Amino acid sequence: MLMNAGRRARLNYLANGFRVLVSGDHVVCAVSGAAIPLDELRYWSVARQEAYLSAVEATKAEQQG
Numbered sequence: 050m051l052m053n054a055g056r057r058a059r060l061n062y063l064a065n066g067f068r069v070l071v072s073g074d075h076v077v078c079a080v081s082g083a084a085i086p087l088d089e090l091r092y093w094s095v096a097r098q099e100a101y102l103s104a105v106e107a108t109k110a111e112q113q114g
Contacts, residue, residue, distance in 0.1 A: 057084075060100070062093040080106035 058073030067090070075084045079099035092101040094110065101107040 058087060060093075062095050062098050062100070064095055067093065076100040078102040078106055080109050 053072050053074045056073040056075075058069055058076055059071035060076060061068040061070055069087075073087070075086050076090060077083070078085055078101055079094075079097070081102050083102050085100055085102055090100060092104060092107040093099060094101070094107070097110070099110065101110060
């Protein structure tokens with residue numbers, strides 16, 4: 050994973066997980082813009098294919114629709 054340090058990953062978000070399309074060590078929150086390490090990624094939208102830092106950001110994205 051050292052080769053991917055600091056590199057943004059590209060993922061395909063699925064109902065029960067995600068598939069790595071482009072290797073990296075983090076994704077960016079669609080609401081806050083914060084980097085989310087892949088091992089800490091817990092919230093995402095399958096429909097919008099977006100990652101969220103926490104439940105707070107996921108809720109904001111859902112409300113904004």
